[in-house]
Amino acid sequence: MRLERLTGDDPRDLLRALRAALGAGPAIALGAPPRGALPDEVPAGTAVVLTTSGSTGVPKSVVLSRHALTSSALATAARIGAGRWLLPLTASYVAGVQVLVRGLVQGEEPAILSGRFSAQAFVHVASGMHSSRHGIRVPTYTSLVPAQLQTLVGAAEHDPDVSRALASFETILVGGQALPAALRERAGALGARIVRTYGSTETSGGCVYDGVPLDGVRVAAVDGELRIAGPTLAEGYLGDPERTAEVFATDADGVRWYRTGDVGTVADGVVSVTGRVDNVVVSGGVNVSLDRVERVVRELPGLEDAVVVGAPDDRWGETPVVVAARASVAEEETALAAARTAAEAAIGKPARPSRLVLVDTLPRLASGKPDRRAIRALVG
Structure with missing residues (x-):
């Protein structure tokens, strides 16, 4: 399958490219890999190759299939409901990609917050999202990182327009890093319905919601390290079979697991993350x-x-x-x-x-x- 590099940072361009990638292709490359580091062809079924170094590591190009991305989107809809999504995140990171994929899978054009994130910009876009289908209001959803939620909550405590915008969403997913309990409580007091997510690029984004894995996703703690299995897993790292074999391990029953590098526990089906193995x-x-x-x-x-x-x-x-x-x-x-x-x-x-x-x-x-x-x- 042909791989095309998406240039520019307009989320609308990415939305158009994703629509094609989730169909017959071509696949798209996102992130900033070193020049010449990616091939022109990728395995069949690939939708996105997302190069990321996270906050500490070296660059890695994660291969995400159409099946993995759509499985994640469908599992999210099954857990929190379907409707129209707002993208306030950087589109070229997995959380932003997934907001667009959810919109495409659900047949609802996502709303996009372009430019610098601010409480005023959020209110402006959110206020224009209201729509109905057969006389019934279409629920709205969005995804934020904690820093964005902090900005909105701080503004909402003094501005009723921001408070109404926060409360208008059926669910607000918050991930990317730990969400302080105090911030979640402040958001809840304003009427915001927050769901904390856990996942990574290798799991097609968040795959554990408020500690409970999405349907089809399994999480286990092995020697203190969390491992994840299920249909949302990436195929591996493009051009790096050694790293792929090290991070994606297959057990004796033939189940393929992603070694997260996170320390945590799983008790009565609830996942708790306490930190990174190496932090x-x-x-x-x-x-x-x-x-x-x-x-x-x-x-x-x-x-x-x-x-x-x-x-x-x-x-x-x-x-x-x-x-x-x-x-x-x-x-x-x-x-x-x-x-x-x-x-x-x-x-x-x-x-x-x-x-x-x-x-x-x-x-x-x-x-x-x-x-x-x-x-x-x-x-x-």
Whole structure:
């Protein structure tokens, strides 16, 4: 099958290309692979080759089939319902691709928020989405990252137009990173119906909703690492059979599993994610999950959007360091003391952050996720 590289960043161009890719083709390449890194031909059934490095890793070109993408879209509709979708995300990341695929599968043209994301732009597009079919209102849905939800909630608490826009959606999916409980509660108080999602490019986006896998998806914890199986899995990494074999493992029963690299548990069918296998520092000889520290810190006022990274420490070897936007923190010493107290109470003394670093703006990837490599560089 022929592979075409999509140039430009207009979501409407991607929508047109996806419509073809989900049919007879050609497949489309998204992301920014090194020049000459992708072939002109890809396996039959491929819809999208999405090159991503996430927030920490090296580039990888994930092969997503028509079957995987449509299976994900259909499973989402089965879980939360069908209707019209709003795309406020970067279209060339898997969450954005899936919003468009859901619209195509459901036969409803997605609404698109173009340009810079803001509460006012969100209200403008959301207000124009209302429609009916046979006299019955068509439900609306959207997908956000936590930083976008934080922007909307902050505005909605003072602007009734934003509050009405949030409450108008049947469901708002939120993924890409951990969602602070306090932020979800604030959104719920405004009438927003939030569903927390978990997944990755390798699973065609979110495949676990509020801890429960979508229909057809299986999640297991093997030696503490979460593994995922089901029809939404990617075919692997284009041109990298060794990595594909390492990450996508087939068990003795012939079931193909994706090794997520995430630490978590599955209890009574509910998935809990506690962090990354490799996002750990050794502080005073004790392994400390930076993800766990970050979850604790983000429940504190003013630190809801903070990022926790590791940094060398002369005494302890390594320690967690909190990085936050200067405008959100009223008093630096008080915020650091609160973060240290909360981390010690929840995890233990080695988890106490050694510093709070304030920056004008937290570096982010185009997907809206924190750019952890850039943030670690700021810490030094």
